[in-house]
Amino acid sequence: DAGVTQTPRHEVAEKGQTIILKCEPVSGHNDLFWYRQTKIQGLELLSYFRSKSLMEDGGAFKDRFKAEMLNSSFSTLKIQPTEPKDSAVYLCASSPDWTSAETLYFGSGTRLTVL
Amino acid sequence: GEQVEQLPSSLIVQEGASVLINCSYTDSASVYFPWYKQEPGKRLQFIIDIRSNMERKQTQRLTLLFDKKTKHLSLHITATQPGDSAIYFCSASLNYGSSGNKLIFGIGTLLSVKP
Numbered sequence: 001d002a003g004v005t006q007t008p009r010h011e012v013a014e015k016g017q018t019i020i021l022k023c024e025p026v027s028g029h030n031d032l033f034w035y036r037q038t039k040i041q042g043l044e045l046l047s048y049f050r051s052k053s054l055m056e057d058g059g060a061f062k063d064r065f066k067a068e069m070l071n072s073s074f075s076t077l078k079i080q081p082t083e084p085k086d087s088a089v090y091l092c093a094s095s096p097d098w099t100s101a102e103t104l105y106f107g108s109g110t111r112l113t114v115l
Numbered sequence: 116g117e118q119v120e121q122l123p124s125s126l127i128v129q130e131g132a133s134v135l136i137n138c139s140y141t142d143s144a145s146v147y148f149p150w151y152k153q154e155p156g157k158r159l160q161f162i163i164d165i166r167s168n169m170e171r172k173q174t175q176r177l178t179l180l181f182d183k184k185t186k187h188l189s190l191h192i193t194a195t196q197p198g199d200s201a202i203y204f205c206s207a208s209l210n211y212g213s214s215g216n217k218l219i220f221g222i223g224t225l226l227s228v229k230p
Contacts, residue, residue, distance in 0.1 A: 045219065059116075
């Protein structure tokens, strides 16, 4: 099925590098979310877009994390510069209409390891 | 901001047993509570939700109870099967009718069902 697609599946970076993670939401979905998943913190919200507009920029993640959505079918999450504590699984999710409590559809995630 | 706590963090049961996963949230303005599960190596997927004007919702072997007064939810799974083994996530959202809201997740409960 044409679900949420995330690339790459795995990424290894050296401390201080810039990395860009990519997400293609389900076609026609209006809402897109980026989450970080770790065993200790669970799922932490990084960014939320509605109809390509940034609605939530993740508070504590603002300084080195930047999500963009230049068109309705593609989003990127840039981490610059990376630190070892950024090692986690980064999840992208989309929803047809989150404001009407429509379900989130998640991608498989990108596992980032920062050395 | 909103915080969501889940207990227990992990659970091991024999096939056929019932389990209870508890969830509490802090912001009394939260109105919508979807639950997701993540099977090993798979994407998060929606399983059940409840809104703040309801007390109970049931679907197949899942029963979700909501107590607005105590800001507490509990997910009851009956007749567990090895295929139910997964991480279960509780989440809460403020006023899903607003475009500026966000979905906050708990840390998850790892359920292992032994055959």
